[in-house]
Amino acid sequence: MSGFSQSSASSQNSLGTKRKWVPEEDVALVACMVDLYNVETYNADTRFNANYLNELERMLEKVLPHAMLKAKPNLESRIRTLKMDWATVYDLLNGKDNSSFGWDEHRQMVVTKDAIWNLYISIHKEAGQCRHRSFPYYDQLTSKYAKD
Helix, strand or coil, rough: CCCCCCCCEEEECCCCCCCCHHHHHHHHHHHHHHHHHCCCEEEEEEEEECCHHHHHHHHHHHHCCCCCCCCCCCCCHHHHHHHHHHHHHHHHHCCCCCCCEEEECCCCEECCHHHHHHHHHHHHHHHHHHHCCCCCCCHHHHHHHCCC
């Protein structure tokens, strides 16, 4: 099973070239985000200060020198996507009246009975992406985004 948003080549869309991320890039990005969060230099609550994208770009250049990831638009867009994916999973697991959903640690995915999925997805279309896909960054992003 693959994560929510991953592939390996660029494609052309109506707005221009859209970058496709490979799993290794996501792993490196999330690790660097968590490192910056833990250092607390670039934190402002659960967000970063204005220079965090540039610092992430520098960190990723060291780890993935040939990826050519730029703060804008690459990192900014990917972080937004990862945060939306995380929020969907988090809401499934922690939302009001969602006690039927669980987390499969081995498969790194949200699980429940098919009937519950069907009902929930009929109301919350965005959650459909979670049904059969892993999200291996959930724990790391929860430490960064979840509020007590």
